Structure formats: C-alpha cells, structure tokens
Amino acid sequence: MSKRASRHVSLLTTPDDSGEALSWRRAIVKVLSGTGLRLASQPIVDIVHARVVGYELLARFSGPPEATPDVWFRWAETFGMGAALDVQVVTIALAMREHLPPDTFLTINIDPLHLSDVGLVETFAAAGSLERIVIELTEHSVIDDYGAIVELLKPLRAAGAKIAIDDAGSGYAGLQWLHALSPDLVKIDRALIDHVDEDEIKTALVEMLGAMADRIDAWVLAEGVERASELDVLMRMGVPLVQGYLLARPSFEIWPTIDVEALSSLALRSGAGSTEATLAQLVETVNKRREHAAVVQGICVVVDELDQPLFLDIPECRGAKVLTLRPTETVRSAVERALLRAPADRWQPIVCVNDVRQTLGIVRMERLIHSLVREVDGQSSGLERT
Ligand code: G
Ligand code: MN
Secondary structure: OOHHHHHHHHHHOOOOOOHHHHHHHHHHHHHHOOOOEEEEEEEEEEOOOOEEEEEEEEEEEOOOOOOOHHHHHHHHHHOOOHHHHHHHHHHHHHHHHHHOOOOOEEEEEEOHHHOOOHHHHHHHHHOOOOOOEEEEEOOOOOOOOHHHHHHHHHHHHHOOOEEEEEEEOOOOOOHHHHHHHOOOEEEEOHHHHOOHHHOHHHHHHHHHHHHHHHHOOOEEEEOOOOOHHHHHHHHHOOOOEEOOOOOOOOEOOOOOOOOHHHHHHHHHHHOEOEOOOEHHHHOEOOEEEEOOOOOOOOOEEEEOOOOOEEEEEEOOEEEEOOOEEOOOOEHHHHHHHHHOOOOOOOOOOEEEEOOOOOEEEEEOHHHHHHHHHHHHHHHHHHHHHO
C-alpha cells in the first residue's frame, strides 16, 4: 500500500466521526483512489472571431453521496484532503491535454492555499511543460500573504502555465488580489454578468475590471453568460472572451461545441455597421458526423477531427462537395460564389464555418436566394423614395 493510501486509511478510522462525516470520508478516499471523479469541460469563446479558444475543466463527482462539487471540496478540506483532491484534478487535466484541439487551452481550478502542498508541487513538477494550461485561482478565504502565492506560482509560470483570477468582482476576489497576482486572465464572476444589460452598476463594475485588466495586460473573460442581451452588452464593451450556458453547458463530450445559433448571431453583431444582409442570419443547425461513423438521416456535414467539413451527405447525393463560407459573407457575394459551382453541386447547401474553418451550420440555397430577393426589393423601394 502506498504511503498516501495508508495515511487515508488512518484518517478513515478517526474515532470521533459522525455517521455523515464518516460516509463523506469514505467517499473522498474512494475518489482519491481513482474512482468517481470526472472533469466536464465548458467552452471559452472568443466573441470577435466566433471561435472556441479554450475549455474550463469542472469537477463532477458521481457519488454517493449526491452533492454539488463545492460540497465535495468542502468536505475534503475538513479532512485535510483538499490538496489531494486538487492533485487528482490536475492529473486528469494533464492527461486530457493530450487530445486538445490546436490553438486551445485548458483551465483548471486550484485553491491558492494548496499551491504549497508537496503533492501538488510534485505533480506540477513531474508534468514538465505546462503550456496550454491555465490555473484558475479563487480566493476562498482571506489571504494574508500574497507574496508567498506569487513565489509558488513562479515555477508554474516558468513551465508555461498561465494564471487566471476566478470569480473576480465577488467575495474576496477584489482588486488587491488582481494587483498582487498580475494574472494573464481575469474571469469576471457570473453574479456581475447576470442581467448586466439591465443594471448600470454592474456595467460600470465590469468596465472597471476591464480597465484594470488592460492596465496589467490581462485578458478579460465574462463567466455565466446566459442571455443574448448580456452578450450584446459585453460585446459592445469590448470584452473579448465569454463562457456560459448561452453558448455551451459543461459536458463530458470531447470536445463540446458552441450553440450555432448563438454563435451566428454573434458573427452577425460583429459585422454590425454594414447594412448588407449576411449569411449569419441564414445559418441553420446541421447534423455532423465523422467520416467512418454511421450515416445519419437528412442533411449532414461530414467533418474531420478538427470539426472542419470534408463533404456533405444529402439524401439524394452522398459525398457532395462543399462550399465553405464565413457567416460575415454577404448574401450577394455568397449567391455569386454558389452559382460558380459545377452544375451538379450548384444548388447544394453552403457550409458556414468560422475563421479556423470549423463547421457552424448550413445555409440552404432557397433561403439564400429568398434573402437576396428581399434585399433587392428593399433597395428598389428605397430608390422609389428618392
Ligand atoms: O467558480 P467557477 O466559475 O469555477 O464555477 C463554475 C461553475 O459554474 C460550474 O459548476 C458550472 O457548471 C457553472 N456554470 C457555468 N456556466 C454557467 C452559466 O452560464 N450559468 C450558471 N448559473 N452557471 C454556470
Ligand atoms: Mn472557474
């Protein structure tokens, strides 16, 4: 039996445990032995380029007992096993990094008070490079020695890790924390994002955190975006990164994608200023499958491992060539480009992609032409008025 396991067994038999504490202790020891903990991931989205740039990894415990992750972490802490639980999270996260899509990062949540734990220090040291890892730190309780934390982060930063301040603008995660840590990423707490579009104080606070982040050259991320109107305001304020149910919920899928409608409406807004109709208004969700996966009913885009389209499955034409266009493409130029296709492909749907050519959805030719007609109508009536 390993040293760590035997230590847990002795903790397990402390005599003054209540029944509840004892069952929690057992459950946590079980997790530490490697069962019952999985990491869900939630996409982090660059709103200007409508693209997933990273994923936050979130602990999910299968139980029993049934409880939310914060309850599990709190119980682990009461048994002095909090840091060991973080080690478990880091170990799983580092293994997941292997299959990460290019140009994306993973964020993990670590309690700053655990950074001095020998087990955690050793786990990070054994990982070698920490490129593409972002360590999210939340101040759960008052920290009186920021200097010590900055020191503990030095080797992690030297190995390539980036540092994020989690839940900024809430509880303890205030300006002092921001100043001391000089993080690479500032994650604005979802309490500030919730109905930010209807609350001037919240808007001002988000702006202030944004200005602070600019001064220390950090990126800002708005957490917990649930409504399109919140996204609108954040976009207008120039917040570059967002995360939340509106775009994607945490999931065990490897790797979850973002909601296509929310995304295309984003691309639409980022093209604001131009009055010409674009594909963004016409994009429809579409089934996707990998090349060797079972054929699905209806229209389907066959994609590679990077979610880039290879060809189209259309009921009457399997393996049709694809024309890929960005959602910012104007309806007018999309029609022109579509009609330049070979006669056999000319009327097939267009596949809409983001700027790294990941599949967003399809635009049917019928809708495209309908939209062009409406636009031409609009213009001629405009001429009549002058
Ligand atoms: O403290 P931290 O930001 O790491 O918390 C993340 C938690 O918030 C996760 O448990 C996740 O499931 C949840 N979460 C993620 N996106 C949203 C959202 O849009 N709304 C709400 N209410 N919770 C969210
Ligand atoms: Mn977090």
